[in-house]
Amino acid sequence: MLYETLRRVGSVVGRALYRPRIEGLEHIPDTGPVILASNHLSFCDSVVIPLAVRRRVRFLAKAEYFEGTGLRGRLSEATFASLGAVPVRRGTGREALDALDLGLRVLKDGEVFAIYPEGTRSRDGRLYRGRTGVAHLALTSGAPVVPVALAGTREIQPIGARLPRVRPITIRFGAPLDFSTGYGHLKPGRARRVITDEVMAAIHALSGQEQAGEYNNHGGGDA
Template identity: 45%
Template sequence: MTVLYRVLQVTAAPAIRLIWRPKFTGQEHIPRRGPVLIVANHLSAADHYFLGLITARHIATMAKIEYFAQPGIKGKLIGAVFNGLGQVPVDRSGGRAALDGLGASEQILRDDRVLAVFPEGTRSPDGRLYKGKTGAARLALATGATVIPAGIRGTQDVQTEGSIMPKMAKVRIDLGKPLDFTDRLTDSPDRVTLREVTDEIMRAIQALSGQEYVDMFATRAKRELAEKAAKEAEEKGGPEAG
C-alpha cells in the first residue's frame, strides 16, 4: 500500500462516504489475506473511487497506459497519482502489449494482493452489460486467486464520460460469493476454457448488477454508436449546407 493510498484512505474515502453514502453488500466475501480478483461491470470513471471503499485492503486496478505518459507538468502529475494509487498501466491496442499488461496484473495477485478488473475492457456506452474479454479469466486460472464478482449501480450518474465535476447520485455495489474455478487452474488455458470462464464471470456480474446483457464487445458498440452519430450529423448538415 502506497503512502498516497494511505493518505486518501483518511481524507478522500471518508468524504466520499459522507457525501454519497454508497451502499455495499457482500463485503464479508472478501478474504482478509491472500490473492483476490474482483471482477466488476464498468459504468464510469467513478467506479474506481467507490470500489476502493469496499475493503480496508489496498485494491489495485488497471488503467490505460495513456494516463501514465501524458505530456507536460499536468501529465506528469496525473501519472504520479496513478502510480501512487497502485494502478497498473495497460496497453489496450491488444496483442503482445495487452499480454504484458496482464503480466503486471498477475504479479499483483502472486504477491497476495487485491486486484479489481473490468472484463468489458472499457466503460459501457449505454448502461448495458457487454461481452467480457478473457483477460480476467486468464488471471484467475493462472493464479488461483479468489474471484469475487461485483455489480456496480449508479456511478454513471455520478460522473459521465467527459465530465469533470461529479454529481450526486445513489451508488450501490453488491459483491457475490466467490466463483470456483479450482478444477480448471492452468497457466495455458485454451480458448474454449477462457470463454467458458469469462461467460460464467459475466453471468455472475449480471445477476448482481441487474443490467441487460449484450453479446457484443463494448469497444465495437462504441465504434458503431460513433459512426451512427457521425452519419446523422452529416445527414443533418447536408441540407443546411445546400
C-alpha cells in the same frame, strides 16, 4: 503508507458526500490473492472500488493517465499512482498479454487485483460480453474471483463530463468464485470462455443490467 492514508481520507469524504450503499464486503478474503471482476460504467469506477475495499486494490489504467502535462497531468498521475493503478498501453495483442502479466504479478504477491472483463466503459449502461483475460488470470493464479456490480457511477461522471456530480451509488460484492478445479477436461480456450461467461453471469445477477449480448468495441474507456 500513502495509499492507506489516501484511502482512509477518501473513504471518509466519499461516504459523507455520496452515502454509498456497500454490500458484501465480507466476501473479499482478508488475505491472499483475489480478483475483483466488475462491470464498468464510469471513469470513477477505478476510484470507487479502491475506496470501498479495506485491502489495497491494484488495477490497470491507461498509460495516458500517467503522462499528462501541466497541473492536471501531475494531479492525474499522483491520483492514479496513489490508488494503486498499474499503467498499461492498449492496442496490440502483445500489449494485452503484457497487461495480464502485470496482473499475475500482483496476484503472485498476494494482493487484490481489479479487472473490467468488458474491456472498456459501457456507453449505454448495458452489460457487454466479457473478454477472457479474467479467466486467464483465475486459471493461471488459482485466485478466487469476486464479482462486483456498480450502480450509479455512470450518473456521477458520464463519459465526457469534466467534474463528478453527487449521485447515489451502490457497490455489491458477490460470493467468491473458485475456478481452481473442474475445468481440466476442457481445452484451454473453451475453459477460458466458459469461466468468463460464468463471471459475467454473476456480475449480471448482482447488477440487473440489460445484457448487450456482444463485445463492447467502443474506444475511449479505461483499461
